[in-house]
Amino acid sequence: MSYLLAMSKRIIQQIIRDKRTIALLILAPLLILTLVWYIFGADASDPKLAVIHYEHSELLPAFKKADYKRMTPLQARQALADGKIDAYVDLKHPVDVHLEGSNPSRNGLVMSKIQKSMQEVQKISVNQMQDRFQNVIKKQQQAIKAQQQAMKQMTQIIRQTAPSALAGLDLNLPQVGQNMPHQQDGEKPQLDVTYLHGDDDLNTFDSFGPAMVGIFVFLFIFMIGGVSFLRERTTGTLDRLMASPIRNDQIIGGYLIGFGLFVIVQSFILTCYIIYVLDIYNVGSLLDVLIIVFILSFSSLSLSILLSTAAKNELQMLQFIPLVIVPQVFLSGLFPTDTLPRWVQALGNLMPIHYSTEALRNIMIRGTGFSGWWFDGLALLLFSAVFITINIFALRASRPVS
Amino acid sequence: MTYPIKGEHLYKRFKKQVVLDDVSLTLNEGEIYGLIGPSGSGKTTLVKILLGLEKADSGTVELFEQKPTLYAFRSLGYMAQSDALYHELTAYQNLSFFAAIQGLRGRKKKQRILEVAESVGLENDLKKNVAQFSGGMRRRLSLASALVHEPRLYLLDEPTVGLDPLIRRNIWTLFHYLKEKGATIIVTTHVMDEVSRCDRVGLLSGGHMIAEGSPKELTEAFHVSSVEDIFLVKGGERQ
Known part of the structure; x- marks a missing residue:
């Protein structure tokens, strides 16, 4: 020992x-x-990004000012060539991405960042579509109401004249109206991530x-x-x-x-x-x-x-x-x-x-x-x-x- | 009479080269035995086989009249041809380590380290790194490491090589002092003036023990003026 x-x-x-x-x-x-x-x-630096042709775009809210510099097309092209930004997004043709592209891992970072914004973009367009649908639906409902009104008037006239002809018809009508609210509160499902080990900062x-x-x-x-x-x-x-x-x-x-x-x-x-x-x-x-x-x-x-x-x-x-x-x-x-x-x-x-x-x-x-x-x-x-x-x-x- | 070391009919070959060819050697207790011979004559191999560091192809070795055991190594001091020191450590740490693996501890160890350092003239250099030592100082420290645990038997492979004459003389005085205290010493050398200070010498040449005896006996038997000349006489005979 x-x-x-x-x-x-x-x-x-x-x-x-x-x-x-x-x-x-x-x-x-x-x-x-x-x-x-x-x-x-420990912190891979955030990719530097820009947007162009944003002035009239409805999608702009998805590209927050903190993450995306507002630039003119000329500025953006120059900055990209100088390596000052990693990519810019063209909102004129939703959605064009122009990447610097020389570094694969950087590209990955840029793309994942833009993907996140794209989710916002989708939300916006879904909302727009919902709005449009709701308008259409409202109009349809009004039309249906008008029809119902017309039908009621008709049925009353028919009841008065020939009641037996109505037996199979009038049950279908109210169901259209009941289905409507369901579609409206069905929001886009949120991705909810939990980690068994580690966290999203890993x-x-x-x-x-x-x-x-x-x-x-x-x-x-x-x-x-x-x-x-x-x-x-x-x-x-x-x-x-x-x-x-x-x-x-x-x-x-x-x-x-x-x-x-x-x-x-x-x-x-x-x-x-x-x-x-x-x-x-x-x-x-x-x-x-x-x-x-x-x-x-x-x-x-x-x-x-x-x-x-x-x-x-x-x-x-x-x-x-x-x-x-x-x-x-x-x-x-x-x-x-x-x-x-x-x-x-x-x-x-x-x-x-x-x-x-x-x-x-x-x-x-x-x-x-x-x-x-x-x-x-x-x-x-x-x-x-x-x-x-x-x-x-x-x-x-x-x-x-x- | 006891025999601290006894090797009989030792053969050793490395690949095709025969290094030892039927060499027998018996040491008497309390003598200084000089093993001399030109370089390449098998001195180091013989010492290593006697120590049990190498295995002979055939033949037997006995240490203190029994087969070599680890325990027997306690009574044995070995100094190799190379300095075999830890250059990162100080002289004191080297001695302390070698003393510890020989079973010394505490105050006794410290006292022995100071004693041996003094006997080889290194008492003022104990705190220095071995890396800073000169060749001669390393040689002396290496010798001190072999002495530190007061063994009964010393196997010293070229202990004085590279030392200046004054230190060499002091070291031989030390050997005789150790002998007086009852130790047995086998020392290899090819410095001829050291031969006369041995009690008995063995002449090794080409793997054979060509002559053995006290320096005086040998010079008389071969009718030569110095032991060195025996190699010439023997060499002449063979041709």
């Missing part, structure tokens, strides 16, 4: 004394997270953020842990450990605890940063996040120690990153994987980051407790257990003494 503590104490001392590494472990993720936050926009960064904490932890522990174990081999300190009474599992265990403790600090800072500074959507508990990240660091570290046996120097260690980290990022669930071929999805299921992403999303966005992440946590532990076992056997192979 004291060997284990001595090992992990040394690891922590090494990390703390290496200021560059500390900076890399903490400042680099903060910087990247901030950049990503800006890129995927943006891309909110769903990226939790996953990125996991990715950073995995990436940095992989690099630093792998390199420091590799150095242990190349500088000969591992031989010194091997010639001491420390057990193989205590060596690996010391590494796991040392780096694990550091990961707790690192991910605590990262998580606090994205929750409280970048104001990411979070409903889960910070403790759950830390537990998952702690477990994730085990699988990252044990994998990197394992791969460090196959590397001769630091450069060869870093060469594993494109192979081990990049595919994990793409298949982690950061991007939708539902449509990928089966085998690619299966590959994704073999990757630790896949589980951390799932678990961190469950915790932070869906707010699930232990029931939501125990499976992913277990999967991560399983990965670690496999890697650690292989590591201990690999060490044993280089140390013939029991």
Whole structure:
């Protein structure tokens, strides 16, 4: 036990004394997270829009002044060419949209904004139609009343002259009038959206953020842990450990605890940063996040120690990153994987980051407790257990003494 | 008489190259044994096999008259050819770590660290980063790390390489002091003036132990003026 503590104490001392590494472990993720936050926009800036030919249009109320600048056709064309606005709406031919169009995501924003206005436009035209119908209906009702009047007069005349001829006729008349009010209070149905998880403010960064904490932890522990174990081999300190009474599992265990403790600090800072500074959507508990990240660091570290046996120097260690980290990022669930071929999805299921992403999303966005992440946590532990076992056997192979 | 280390009929080959070919070596308790030979003669491999860091293809190794166990490593101090230090840490932190994994703790540990630092002349540099150390200082710190837990048996692979003559002499004085306290030391070297300070030497050449004995015996037996010449005599014989 004291060997284990001595090992992990040394690891922590090494990390703390290496200021560059500390900076890399903490400042680099903060910087990247901030950049990503800006890129995927906590608030994607509202698209800038304009309307032209609005003077005589009845649809103008749908295009509020705050959202749509009023412009002359000439101004609008110029502004569009200069990139000052993203699109303008021509109300002369309802409804023509002219897009700037060079940026697909921007186009999407513009279109969704205009769609919202189009709902207003529809409401207006529906109201107009209702008005028109009501006019028509009123006129019809008047006509019907006039007819009824005429009929009454006729029936009276007929009653007086030939009463038996009326038997089947007069029942139909009042029904027309009764149907009318129904159609009038049937308003256009409103779309009422409720969210099971998150809310309508949830943006891309909110769903990226939790996953990125996991990715950073995995990436940095992989690099630093792998390199420091590799150095242990190349500088000969591992031989010194091997010639001491420390057990193989205590060596690996010391590494796991040392780096694990550091990961707790690192991910605590990262998580606090994205929750409280970048104001990411979070409903889960910070403790759950830390537990998952702690477990994730085990699988990252044990994998990197394992791969460090196959590397001769630091450069060869870093060469594993494109192979081990990049595919994990793409298949982690950061991007939708539902449509990928089966085998690619299966590959994704073999990757630790896949589980951390799932678990961190469950915790932070869906707010699930232990029931939501125990499976992913277990999967991560399983990965670690496999890697650690292989590591201990690999060490044993280089140390013939029991 | 007990034997702190005993290797018998050791064979080792790396791919096609034979490194050790039937080498046997037995250390007597309380002696300084010099393992000498040109570079590439298999000295380091032999030391690693005796330590249990490498497995011999055949042959047996006994540490303190039993098969090597982790527990036996407590009484063993190993200094590798490379400095094997943590460069991010201070000298004190290095010694403290190596003492801790050898089972030292608390006041005893601190006291031993100060003692060994003094014995290699680093007592004023304990707070410095190893990264700032000169080659000679690293070598001495590496030696101190092997001494810190007061082992009964030392395996030192080229402990004095790169050190200036004065420090080298101090270190040999230290070895003799350790020996007087009852330790057994096996040291590899190819500096010939160190050979005469050993009680017994083994000459390793091309994977064979070509001669073994006290420096005086050897020079007399081979009718040469220095142990170094035995390599020439033996080399001449083979051709």
